[in-house]
Amino acid sequence: MEGTTTVGNTPLSLRLLKTSKQRRKTMSTISKDSLKTSLLKLECHFTWTLLKEHVGLEALEETILDHIKFVVEYNIRDYNILSYVCHLKNSNEEALRSLRKAEEAIQKHHPGEIARRSLVTWGNYAWIYYHMQRYEEAQTYVSKVEDTCKKLSSAAHRKIQLPEIYAEQGWALLRFGNHYFERAKNCFENALKSEPDNPDFNAGYGIAMYRLEDWGGRNGDEFTPCLEALKRAVELNPKDTTILALLALKLQRLHRGDEGEKYIEEGLQKTPDFPVFLRYAANFYRKKGEVNKAVEILKKAQTLTPNSVFLHHQLGLCYRFKVTQLKKTRFTPREEVENLIQHAIFHLKTVIDKKPVFFSAYADLASVYALGKRYEEAEEIFQEVLQRNDLPCGEKQEIYFHYGNFQHFHMKSESKAIKYYIASLKMEKDSYGRKKCSEAVEKLLTEKIKSSLGDATDIGTLGLVYKLNGKKQEAIECYKKAIALDPNCEEYQNALVELQLSISS
Known part of the structure; x- marks a missing residue:
């Protein structure tokens, strides 16, 4: 073609156009990478490593919405975490709506320090726009955070460390469950360094300590001293009846139930x-044994928050307790028992459907089926829960304990019960479930051996239990017996030699 300069077989104008596009693409990539680097420096839900596999998103969303309805003063942090949950559910437009509501709450409750109180909200905005590929808007919010941080701190290029941000992170961590309780406690400790008398920070710290103790007690760890924190x-805030109730439950655990009940009555x-x-x-x-009163209170709560997973779980446990009590009576009313079993099954199945990671509820449901034969x-x-890939070690050990009990007491299979108790012991984690399995299998084997029903296999198995629990001398005695x-069992001989060598070395 006349008037067209070519280089090789490609017109120069086309080569220039391609080069220009490549340059823009490279610049865009650099800009996007730079934006991502800035985003990772923000303090917000997207950088706090809150993993969706640790929660049931539907159940968490309902919990947050219920909290928004009943606890207006904390709407800012509720809308912020709700925006993150909406993002995890692939609803970014809904996430943006939640952030707008957070902004409205900030303007209403903190009109004198809007920028400072907006840092987490703006961080969430930036991340959501980034995921929506609206990079200019994402950069706008990154810049707003950076500009505010420069005004608030001389360390402009580091993550800003404000007590209210530590606290908001702590509350978010509590919402995401037991994997995060230790981190939550640390966040509230950091917040309290700046404001030791802040009621909200102290409430968060008390709850984190209570949760750690609750979980630690189930997992064999040392109890944390939460009583003073509560x-x-x-x-600092006598109106906060959530803390009042946890204090009552803590006192009940310490066998000071009468003192605890006064706090419950005050809260009511x-x-x-x-x-x-x-x-x-x-x-x-x-827990006091007044199950009818518990059911009455739960039903009242359910009229206010009908979708609460916690309420469904508690109702299921109450109906199961009623079944076990009725079965202890001389003349068990069959229809009443069946009706209670159906109620328990309904509530516990609802828990699993709404929150599939509520692993202990599977064992609760299985136990109800077993009660109904x-x-x-x-x-x-x-089998459904034991085959899950996301079942944590400590909770799997607890499921093994309940499954062993099911095999022992309902299926009348001592051998299978022993198998699953020992499967728990073979897992290294020191947990509540492991402790219960150890107690159960030691008791079962010892009673068999004492009653002269035990043979070499039972004595050898008890030796294995002692060995797995680090009781080497007791294990040696069992293997010798x-x-x-x-005398021809190589397994016992090898185990004995191994133990003797480990003691002498």
Whole structure:
């Protein structure tokens, strides 16, 4: 073609156009990478490593919405975490709507320090726009955060360390469950360094300590001293009946139930229609053995928050307790028992459907099926949870304990019960479930051996239990007795030699 300069077989104008496009693309990539680097420096839900596999998103969303409805003063952090949950559910437009509501709450509650209080909200905005590939808007919010940080701190290029941001992170971590309790405690500790008398920070710290103790008690760890933390939080904010209820439950654990009940009664006077308090009050009365009162309180709470997973779980436990009590009576009313079993099954199945990572609820449901002699369904539930890839070690050990009990007491198979108790012991984690399995299998084997029903296998198995629990001398004695009864068993001989060498070395 005349008037067209070519280089090789490609017109120069086309080569220039391609080069220009490549340059723009390279610049765009550099800009996007730079934006991502800036985003990672922000303090918000997207940088706090909150993983969706640790929660049931539907259940968490319902919990947050219920909290927004009943606890207006904390709407800012509720809308912020709700925006993150919406993003995890691939609803970015809904996430943006939540952030706009957070902004409205900031303007209403903190009109004098809007920029400072908006840092987490703006960080979430930036990340959501980034995921929507709206990079200019993402950069706008990054710049807003950076400009505000420069005004608030001389360390402009580091993550800003404000107590209210530490606290908001702590509350978010608590919402995401037991994997995060230790980190939550640390966040509140950092917030309290700046404001030791802040009621909200003390409340968060008290709850984190309580959760750690609750989980630690189940997992064999040392108890954390949460009693003083809860008392301090109650002193600073006597109106916070959530803390009041946790203090009551803690006192109940310490066998000071009468003292704890006074706090529950006080809470019922102060906030008779606050569902978060009501669920803890019901928990208190269930543990006290007043199950009818617990059910009455739970049903009231359910009229206020009908979708609460916690309420469904508590109701399921209450109905199961009623079944076990009725079965102890001389004349068990069959229809009443069946009706209670159906109620328990309904509530516990609802828990699993709404929050599939509520692993202990599977064992609770299986135990109800077993009470109703529906053994195949119980077996299905146990297998369903044990085959899950996301079942944490400590919780798997606890499931093994319940499954071993199911095999022992319902299926009358001591050998299978022993197998699953020992499967728990072979897992290295020191947990509540492992401790319970150890106690159960030691008791079962010792009773068999004492009653003269035990053979070399039982004595050797007890030796293995002692060995797995680090009781080497007891294990050696068992293996010697087992070998005396079965001299040709290489397994016992090898185990004995290994133990003797480990002691002498």
